[in-house]
Amino acid sequence: MNTIDDFMAFVEAELGLPVTADDATQDFDGLAGWDSVHLLSLISAVERRTGRSVSLADALEAANLADIYRLTARS
C-alpha cells in the first residue's frame, strides 16, 4: 500500500465500502456507508497487512480516510 489509491482499494475490499480515491478527504460524517465501528476493523486489517502497528489513539482522532492513510504510511 504505497499510494492513497492502493489504500482506498484496500478499504473498499476489507469493509465492502463503495469508496474510490476521490472519497479520501471526505469527512467520515459525510462518507456513505461509514460507521465509526469500521475504524477498529480497518486498523486491525491494516496492521495485519503491513505487519506494522498503527497508533490507535491517533486513528480515533482521524477525520477522514486520508488521515488514516497518513498514519499507516508513517508507522
Next chain:
Amino acid sequence: MDGVEKRSGELLELHRAGRLAAEYPRVRQLLTDLPAVDLARAGRLLARLAPDDVLREHPATPTVSVAITGHGTLSALPPVLTAELGRHGLLLRPFLADFDSYVFDLGDAGSALYAADPDLVLCVLDPMIVFDEVATPWQPADVEQVLDEKLRLIERLAAGFASRARGSLVLNTMPLPRRFTAQLVGHRSRARLGAVWREANTRLLRLSEQQPSVITLDLDPLLADGVAASEPRMSVYAKAHLSADLLAGYAREVGHLARNFAGMTKKVLALDLDNTVWGGVLGEDGAAGIEVADTHRGEAFNLFQRVVKQIGAQGVLVAAVSKNDIEPVTAVLDEHPRMVLRVADFVQVIANWRPKHDNLAELAESLNLGVDSFVFADDSAYECGLVRHALPTVAVVALDDEPARHVERLLYEGWFDVRDLTNEDTARPRRYRDDLARKSFLDDFDSIEDYLRELEVRVRLARASEAEVARVSQITLRTNQFNLTTERLQTSDVQERLREPDAEVLAIHAADRFGDNGLVGAVFVRRAEADLHIDNFLLSCRVFSRGIEQACLASLLRHAHATGARAVTGAYRSTAKNGMVREFYPRNGFHTERDDGTAATFRHGLAEIAAPPEHISLTVDLGGESA
C-alpha cells in the same frame, strides 16, 4: 486451503454487484472452511445486507434473531456472527444494543431489546465490568466485593429475563488477563484473586443450571487453546474489552447454538476406517498390521476411537463407510484385541466398493433421516471432495495424515452440540439399530398391513410430565419432517405451556416387539372458546407410517368431543422439509378453512370421528376437563 482466494473474491464481486441478497443460498458454500481472517472480512460484507432483502428473495431462509448487549464495545461481533451463521445456512437478524446498556436492556421490561423479541440474547461479559468499579489501590477482597455485587445483579437480570422473554439468554465466563493478576506482587494474594474470580465464573456457569433460559458459554477452553483474551489498545482506547479473535471464537460457539435452535443439529457421524479409525490399510496391512494402539500413531488412533465412542454414548449415530470387503472389517472390529470401537458401537458398518456418497444416501434413507443431518470424516482429500460435490449438505470433516489432529478436527465445529442431553439421547443408537432390524423384518412380509399387525405397536398418549419437558423441547428442535408448524420450543417455552391454564402439552410414547421407542412425539393443544386448537403436532421420523399419528389424532378428537368441544382446529406452515404432512389434517377428516400455499388452517366438526387403526394398542391419559 484450496480456493479460499477464489471464494473470497467471488463474495466480494457479488457484494460489488449488489447480488448478495439474490445469491444468498450460494453464501453458505462460499464461506465453507474460510480461515478466520477471510471469514471476518466476509462477515463485514454480509453484515451490510438487510435481512429483509434476503428474505424477499429467499423467503424460506432459516432466520435467527440475536440481540447483542454487554459492557464494552461489541462492534466486532455482528459481522463475525453474521458470517458464522451464514456458514451454517442461517440468516442473522441482529439487534445491537447501545454501548454498555445491558443493565437497562435486561432490567427494563419496556426496553428496545425486549421489543425486538430475539431468539437469543447475547449479554457479553468482560473483565472491565468488574475492574471499572474497583478503586485503586485494591486487594483481592475489593475485587471479590465488586464481583459479588455484579453477580447478584446478573442473577437478578437473568430472573427478570426468564419472566418476560421467550428466548434464551447467553452469558459467558469472564477472562482474567495477566495484566490484572500481575498487579498483585504477592503470590498468595494473586492466588486469592484467581480463586475469587473463578468462584464468580463458577456462579455464572451454575446459573445455567438454575435458570432454564440461561446458557453460559465457558470461554476458558478457547483461551486455553491460545486465543488472546484482550488487546490492550482496543480495550483502553475503544473500550473493546475482548479481543476480536476471542469474539470470533465466541461467535463460532453461538453459531453452533443457533444451529441447534434452528433444528439443524447433526445426528449421524459417518466415518471412513483406513487411516481414519485405524492406521494403515486393512486390505493391504492385514488385521495384524494396522495401528490401533501401542505405537506412536496407534496411540493417536486409539484416542480418536475413544472420542468417537464418547460422542456415540451421547446419542450421535456412528456409522462406518469404508472401501473394503465387509468380512475382514467386521472381523477386525470385533476381534482385534486393542480395538476400542466394536461393531456394536456403530448403527451400521458399511464396507463395499461403491462410491461413498451412494452409501451415505442409502444409509440416510434406511435411517429415515436427511443427508443434511450427516457429518462425514475421512482422511482422503479425494473422498472428501467427492462427498462435498455429490452431497453438498453433508458436513465434511477433512482429516489428513496426522492422526494426532483427528480429535481436534472432529470436535472443532461442535456439529452435535445440543442444549440439554436427555435420556432419549443415550438410548438413540440402540433404537436406530432396532429400526434397521424392523426394516429387514418388513422385507419378510407381503403387505404393509401384515407387517404392522405383527409389529405389535403400543402407543401411549398422555400429558407431558415435568421430567419430560427437556425431551419434548428436543422433539421440537430436532424434528423437521413430521412437524406441522415447525415452531421450535426451548425447555423454558415448554414449561410455560405446561403452566398455561388453557394449554396442554401431550407426549406420545411408542413401543413394539423390537423394543421401546421412547417419547417419540408431542401434541400442543389449546382451548379457544368452544374449540380445541392444535398448535402443533410432531412425530419423530423413526416412527412414521405405522398409524401412530392417526391413532393419536383420533383419540384427541374423541377426547375433544367427550369434553364438550364444538370443533378441533389445526394449522400447517410449510417449510423446506415438512411437505409430507401438508395433507395430514385433510386426510384425517378435517376440512380446509384457509390455505395460501405456505400456511393453512383446518377444522374438524367432530360429527364423524374415524376409529384409530386396529393394529395399534392405544393407552390414553388426557386427564380431566381441560384437554
